Ligand SMILES: Nc1ncnc2c1ncn2[C@@H]1O[C@H](COP(=O)(O)OP(=O)(O)OP(=O)(O)O)[C@@H](O)[C@H]1O
């Protein structure tokens with residue numbers, strides 16, 4: 087992702103040597119996105135085989151390790167008669183609400199920090215300090231402010247999403263090449279047109295890096311909030327239920343769902359990034 | 369040597385009018401590692417409205433710096449720069465520049481790049497669109513309005529940059545070696561276009577170039593700078609004959625004179 091940032095800062099100069107390497111890399115990535123890579127499935131398959139073996143050969147007691155088939159069965163029964171789909175929906179709703187709030191706030195404050203040196207000087211250090219705070223240190227405070235229910239959870243997810251977005255946007259916008267800033271001055275662009283036509287497109291690779299980070303952080307925070315705050319409908323609640331009632335198949339199902347959704351988010355972000363790189367190096 | 373110079377207009381009318389651009393005793397220093405280094409020293413130059421002034425000088429002698437001062441991008445200098453008898457204080461719509469590299473925004477189409485120059489003009493959308501189309505036609509790129517800069521050749525991109533600079537009908541056109549990066553053939557063609565367009569728009573033009581032929585062929589006057597610090601060595605009027613025919617004796621003589629001033633010795637014959 088830092089590659090894209092370099093490509094951007096080189097592009098005004100447009101020297102053939104500077105633009106050749108990044109564009110070739112972009113092309114490679116573009117084709118990479120089209121041809122699916124099956125190799126990761128090998129390790130996945132191996133793990134599955136190991137799991138089967140561990141359960142069926144009795145390496146680990148069934149109490150601690152369910153059969154993969156039991157997990158699939160549990161999924162089926164949950165879908166037919168249980169609440170797992172509702173839980174999943176609750177979790178995703180919470181996740182996306184927090185993500186939207188945090189990312190929007192991060193974009194707004196990051197843009198402000200990047201554009202106004204004064205704001206950068208006053209608020210910037212606080213934002214950097216906030217980033218150094220371990221994410222989960224916020225949980226008790228947010229629980230006090232917003233309660234342990236839905237609001238508190240969403241607030242925590244929003245804080246998690248906010249951090250990478252504000253940093254990426256801030257850096258991206260304050261690193262707009264001087265040549266483009268000079269051009270904007272000469273063209274007498276208004277502040278709004280400067281943001282719209284120059285700063286944001288130029289900062290887009292870094293903003294995107296921030297959003298990608300936010301997607302992952304927000305997901306981690308979703309899991310965390312559902313485990314550490316009040317139990318309420320959601321995948322995290324089921325995870326707790328699984329461990330407290332010793333329903334090992336449910337526990338595994340919840341973990342797998344968390345993992346799969348995280349994986350899905352990451353793939354989505356990578357796809358979007360491939361598109362962005364293509365758009366940017368067009 | 370640094371006496372103010374009134375460049376002759378294309379139609380000889382050397383009245384004592386106020387110069388459109390008046391640079392008076394301009395000196396500029398940059399502070400590098402705590403040490404002030406003089407880049408421009410006592411530059412004085414008066415340019416009549418409608419004149420085409422070529423500026424030549426060694427690399428690093430302060431040509432781009434001078435253009436930045438005229439644009440109002442840098443106001444930290446000694447002396448005075450007046451446009452239409454008013455001191456320059458910042459960029460304005462009556463001045464436009466074509467940078468050495470095209471400096472198009474890669475994420476905007478050709479027409480959006482040109483249109484960006486009109487956002488401040490107060491024209492409504494339809495008028496802006498018409499102005500963009502007109503100027504793309506002027507540089508022969510109307511078919512590429514929807515293309516992106518990366519889909520253009522270097523010469524085409526530079527023509528878009530010229531269209532962008534002209535779109536707002538600036539009275540002052542600053543050209544910072546815009547054709548320098550092009551191959552000889554494209555350069556010759558664009559020189560013709562530039563000459564035609566500037567005459568057509570009636571703007572006052574300042575062209576920085578390393579190409580002495582280009583300076584003589586396009587300028588009504590050639591300003592030769594000497595380096596370290598940048599100062600005016602000579603201001604040479606270009607005879608009409610030299611401007612119209614690259615193989616005329618007047619052209620050859622003036623070119624050799626400029627080369628000599630630049631320290632390139634040249635035997636005639
Ligand atoms: N921001 C700056 N800080 C310090 N020195 C600078 C700065 N900008 C330019 N200079 C110096 O001023 C001198 C003139 O630079 P300038 O870009 O005006 O030269 P130029 O005549 O346009 O050269 P070229 O023909 O190579 O484009 C150079 O020696 C350069 O190192």
Ligand SMILES: [Mg+2]
Nearest residue numbers: 431432433544
């Ligand atoms: Mg220069």
